[in-house]
Amino acid sequence: MALALQHAMQPDLMPEDIARGRFVSALRRFVLNDLAQDMRSAYDARVAPAFAKAHGRPPQTSAEVHMAMRGDFAFNAYSACRVQAQKMVWSAVQPVVARERAAIEAAAAEVEGANPLSLAPALVPPRNVSALEVHLMPGGYVGNADYPLEAGAVYDQGLAIFSMGLMGQNLDDIGLSMAHYIRHAFPDFRPQAILDVGCTIGHNTLPWTKTYPEAKVHAVDVSAPGLIYGAARAKMQGAEVHFHQMDAEALAFPDQSFDLVFTSMFLHELSKKTRAAFFREAHRLLRPGGLLLNMELPPNSQMGAFEGFYLDWDCYYNKEPYYKGYRDEEPRGLCEAGGFATDKFLQFVVPSIGIYGEAAVRAAAQADHHEVNRETTGRLAEGVQWFGFGAWKGG
Amino acid sequence: MALLPEDAPATLYGDDGEPRFFQDPALDRFVTVLLNLTSELWIQTEQVATLKALLIAKGVATDSDFGDRVARDDAQLEVQLQQFVSRVLAPLRETPA
Numbered sequence: 001m002a003l004a005l006q007h008a009m010q011p012d013l014m015p016e017d018i019a020r021g022r023f024v025s026a027l028r029r030f031v032l033n034d035l036a037q038d039m040r041s042a043y044d045a046r047v048a049p050a051f052a053k054a055h056g057r058p059p060q061t062s063a064e065v066h067m068a069m070r071g072d073f074a075f076n077a078y079s080a081c082r083v084q085a086q087k088m089v090w091s092a093v094q095p096v097v098a099r100e101r102a103a104i105e106a107a108a109a110e111v112e113g114a115n116p117l118s119l120a121p122a123l124v125p126p127r128n129v130s131a132l133e134v135h136l137m138p139g140g141y142v143g144n145a146d147y148p149l150e151a152g153a154v155y156d157q158g159l160a161i162f163s164m165g166l167m168g169q170n171l172d173d174i175g176l177s178m179a180h181y182i183r184h185a186f187p188d189f190r191p192q193a194i195l196d197v198g199c200t201i202g203h204n205t206l207p208w209t210k211t212y213p214e215a216k217v218h219a220v221d222v223s224a225p226g227l228i229y230g231a232a233r234a235k236m237q238g239a240e241v242h243f244h245q246m247d248a249e250a251l252a253f254p255d256q257s258f259d260l261v262f263t264s265m266f267l268h269e270l271s272k273k274t275r276a277a278f279f280r281e282a283h284r285l286l287r288p289g290g291l292l293l294n295m296e297l298p299p300n301s302q303m304g305a306f307e308g309f310y311l312d313w314d315c316y317y318n319k320e321p322y323y324k325g326y327r328d329e330e331p332r333g334l335c336e337a338g339g340f341a342t343d344k345f346l347q348f349v350v351p352s353i354g355i356y357g358e359a360a361v362r363a364a365a366q367a368d369h370h371e372v373n374r375e376t377t378g379r380l381a382e383g384v385q386w387f388g389f390g391a392w393k394g395g
Numbered sequence: 396m397a398l399l400p401e402d403a404p405a406t407l408y409g410d411d412g413e414p415r416f417f418q419d420p421a422l423d424r425f426v427t428v429l430l431n432l433t434s435e436l437w438i439q440t441e442q443v444a445t446l447k448a449l450l451i452a453k454g455v456a457t458d459s460d461f462g463d464r465v466a467r468d469d470a471q472l473e474v475q476l477q478q479f480v481s482r483v484l485a486p487l488r489e490t491p492a
Contacts, residue, residue: 019441023434026476030484038489063402070407076416077487080426083414088434131398316407317414321400 003160006170007236008107009153009229011100020092021161027085029164032381035078036310040375042074043306062300062308062324066316069309083317086136086162093157094138097150104153108228111235116242119224123245128271128322129223136319141200143225152201152229159203166384168354170237174264175204177353177361177386178295179211182260184365185348186291191215191259195285197248197278198222198266202230202241204295208262209239215259220246249277256287264295267334268326275326279338288395292340298349298387300327302372311378331389340391347389349377355384433483437476444472 003025004010013021043065051068052058059065069075097104124130125142133140137158143151159171167173182189192215196205199219209217219241221227227243234241246252248270261282267275282292300308308327315323332345349370351360364370376383399408409415409423417423450456 015442015445016438019438020434022441022472022476023437023480026437026473026480027430027433029477030480034481035487041489067404070416071418074489076422077426079414079416080423081430081484081487084427084430088430127398315400316403319398321398321403324400324402 003163003165003169005156005160007233008110009104009149009156009233009236011096011103011153011157013096017092017096024085024088024092024161025164027081027088028162031078031081031085032164032379035074035081036381039069039074039078039310040306042072043069047072048306059305061305062312062327065305065309066312079313079317082313083136086318089158089162090137090154092161093154097153097157101147101150104149107236108149108232111232114235115231115240117227117231118242118244119227120245121224123222123247125222126247126249126271126274128269128274132319132321134269134319141221141223141226143223148225148228149232151223151225152233155226156201156203156229156233163380166352166355166380170206171203172207173352173354174295174386175207177350178204178262178264178293178388179207180353180358180361181348181350181365181388182291182293183211184362189259189291191290193258194218194260194262195220195251195253195258196262196264197251197282198263198269199230199243200226202227202234202243204264205230205241205262206234206237206239208260209241216242218242218244218253218258220244220248220251222247248281249274251281251285253285255284256290258285259287259290261285261290261292262295263293265297267294267296268320268323270326271322272325272329275322275329275334276337279334279340283339283393286393288393290393291390292335292338292393293388293390294331295386295388296331297323297327297378298372299329299331300324301330303377304373307373307375307377310375335389335391338391341394344392344394345389346391347372347387349374349385349387351385352383433480436483437479440479441472 047068048058059068129141139151141151163171191212194208194215194217196219199205199221202219205217205219224245227245231243286292297311312324312327314320331347335345336342349372350364353361376385378387407414409420415423447461451458
């Protein structure tokens, strides 16, 4: 799918750019569907039986499956192709963003200052940002001081190719699916102040402004380039969001400032220490009756060994060093350690609203039980469903 | 910019820090070459299709000169591309077509 961004910073694409991006999306579909299926077949047919023969039992953990899979052709083919496809995502968009710099900057200048943007130039990005080319993205989130919009533009353009259409036309399927779920599952919950932490370019922040139009929405990230780009991007789409540069370990808002604290695909990018500190901060910032909601990868404890291995792949080969450490933690335990009562915990699986439609999200919101251990949960491939968890703050 | 998972065995990576999958690291590099070539071939395929459409639009050639339909929406192109990828990369599958 040659996805066109839904705002004025969509660069002019030459036919070669479109063809290149389309190819990378198609390659990723092949890898994440066909080669992934082959890897599962190889596991069932060869790898698991060989392991059982050697150990007298099947593999029981993600790590055991990983080590058993290494060396098998299906794993090698999937992995080598997936790494290269990931690099091709960025190499497809970086030259475009460089070439179209003047147009991107001119579009951003049209809305400059329209959305509040509070930067903190003295804030030193933590090591999980500064020392990491996360997702194999050259330069990571830190970006280029000479071209502040570049990192956000590369991320936005790259995500359009990376997501293969599964994150929606506006790359906001996660936010849309989560917001719809919460609205239908808890119709009496009407947040007046919402905080999105780790927002990058705010693509999953924007749906909250539509679902709860009466709410003041704030978005935070530790990295300035994404915020600069995100503030312009939001304004171009008519969304009122206040963007702030802050560290999730120490969020500079008064106690009890928010009714909803939201994150998406954020916790797995934090060190264990920072993650724990964030949960304490979320508890501090919520008003009584407020909700902490995290859209994340499902935990290893609720998945089979192979499904866990499949998701943990990114930890070792996609520059996501905290990925497995996060997935080995218990969602309920994370909330409790942050100060939330155990009986206030919630978790669910919500169908992608773009794939399954609003009725499916509404049905999920009414369901009593959500099966987590499915090949579609948290896996960016055909039929993806999103995992969410969090807790209500008592009071 | 190296920050690796704490439990990652050193054998997962080569001396250059890049992931290593095949016993012979040359194969990892050749997969990269293969995919780069496949990408370039697809780009040329699209470019040729565009040129055909342009030639017809300018009256230089007719649809029947090319022996196929030129008007293609994205959906058709997507199907062709997925078939192209599956065809070129078929030897990587568990059961090559």
